[in-house]
Amino acid sequence: MDADQRLTDDAVDGRLRALFHAAGPMAAPDDLEDRVLLRLKAGATGTAVMDKPLLSRTAWVGAVVVLLVLWGWTSMISAPDMASTTAPTLPMPAWDTVLSALTAPWTLMALACGALLVLLDTILSRPRPAPRTA
Amino acid sequence: MTGHMHEEELIAAARQGDQQAYARLMRSYKHMVYTVCMRVLRNREEAEEATQDSFVKAFRNLGAYQGGARFSTWLYSIAYRTALSALRTRRPGSMDLEATPEQALADTTPGVGHVQDLRMMVDAALARMPAEDAALMTFYYLEDRSVEEIVTITGLSVSNVKVKLHRARKRMLELVEGPWKAEAWTLIND
Numbered sequence: 419m420d421a422d423q424r425l426t427d428d429a430v431d432g433r434l435r436a437l438f439h440a441a442g443p444m445a446a447p448d449d450l451e452d453r454v455l456l457r458l459k460a461g462a463t464g465t466a467v468m469d470k471p472l473l474s475r476t477a478w479v480g481a482v483v484v485l486l487v488l489w490g491w492t493s494m495i496s497a498p499d500m501a502s503t504t505a506p507t508l509p510m511p512a513w514d515t516v517l518s519a520l521t522a523p524w525t526l527m528a529l530a531c532g533a534l535l536v537l538l539d540t541i542l543s544r545p546r547p548a549p550r551t552a
Numbered sequence: 553m554t555g556h557m558h559e560e561e562l563i564a565a566a567r568q569g570d571q572q573a574y575a576r577l578m579r580s581y582k583h584m585v586y587t588v589c590m591r592v593l594r595n596r597e598e599a600e601e602a603t604q605d606s607f608v609k610a611f612r613n614l615g616a617y618q619g620g621a622r623f624s625t626w627l628y629s630i631a632y633r634t635a636l637s638a639l640r641t642r643r644p645g646s647m648d649l650e651a652t653p654e655q656a657l658a659d660t661t662p663g664v665g666h667v668q669d670l671r672m673m674v675d676a677a678l679a680r681m682p683a684e685d686a687a688l689m690t691f692y693y694l695e696d697r698s699v700e701e702i703v704t705i706t707g708l709s710v711s712n713v714k715v716k717l718h719r720a721r722k723r724m725l726e727l728v729e730g731p732w733k734a735e736a737w738t739l740i741n742d
Contacts, residue, residue: 431693434724438693441670446586447600451575454607458571 471540478540563623567614578607581624584695585631591678591686592635593642602638606631621704625697629705632687639683677727685720692717 447453473481519525559580565573585606589599610630617626678686684706691697691705702713 430721430725434721434728435693435696437670437728438674438690441674441694443583443587443694444590444671446582446603450582450586450600450603450607451578454578454604454611455571455575457604457608458574458611 471536473536473540559623560619563614563617563619566611574607574611577623581627582607584624585627587690587694588628588631588687589635589638591690592632592639592683594679594683595642598638598642599635602635603631605638606634609634621701624695625701625704628691628695629707632705633707635687636683673728677724680727681720681723685716685723688713688716689720689724 559577562573562577566577582603586599586603589602589606590596593599593602606627610627613630617623678689681689688702688706691702692699697705699710699713699717702708702717703710706713708716
């Protein structure tokens with residue numbers, strides 16, 4: 419039974435092979451090599467280019483440092499024993515106004531949305547194919 | 553310079569950047585690479601684009617070809633994956649009307665010339681199969697590749713290749729042993 423089945427399969431394979439061989443492959447365009455060589459000479463096709471993110475890594479580090487400094491400074495000036503120290507007093511702007519503006523819900527939400535968008539831009543940036551030149 | 557070089561020498565020369573040697577390699581394989589892309593994409597323009605992309609990728613990655621498998625196996629693997637990738641990212645509605653089964657079948661009228669008739673018959677039958685199965689049938693029956701080589705080309709498992717080939721062969725037989733029986737075997741024996 420297996421031998422008969424194999425014989426049948428082999429015969430069918432042989433006939434299908436004959437059919438495919440008789441039909442042959444499809445004809446590629448005559449100038450295909452020239453087109454590929456042109457693309458190779460142009461050199462740009464297929465290479466991946468990376469879009470620059472909106473904020474570079476250095477800008478991110480700088481922003482974090484600035485935020486930390488601001489946070490530290492505002493913590494210091496709000497400390498209750500600030501007035502009793504012998505440290506020279508720095509010229510201060512109207513901190514109450516600045517702090518209230520910075521901590522307003524609209525400001526905080528705008529900053530959070532901006533940070534989220536820039537963060538997404540950084541995370542989602544992927545290499546993309548270079549534009550074709552030929 | 554590249555007049556009488558063997559394939560290994562052509563590959564070595566192309567690896568050194570000899571584009572004329574690579575052009576000779578392309579001449580040897582372009583029809584089969586194009587056929588693979590056509591079987592998957594069923595659209596002339598897309599298949600031509602995928603064929604070009606395949607050869608560009610292959611040239612740029614010749615350094616990665618170690619010579620363990622046949623060069624054609626390595627090249628067909630690039631072509632198959634490039635075509636599948638193009639198929640997955642294709643825009644809706646870009647299917648070539650000439651490649652639809654109905655149109656192909658309508659064109660299958662023996663009598664114009666038997667090679668063209670056979671080609672249309674094969675095209676029509678393969679157009680009725682999933683793209684992957686059509687490519688596998690081409691590797692197996694046209695290129696006489698073993699299941700193991702098809703596994704290397706496609707990255708599918710052995711059992712998966714066997715199942716797909718079995719299913720595709722059955723589908724093909726329904727056509728060539730059914731409505732096209734007389735024409736198919738008469739044309740082959742001509």
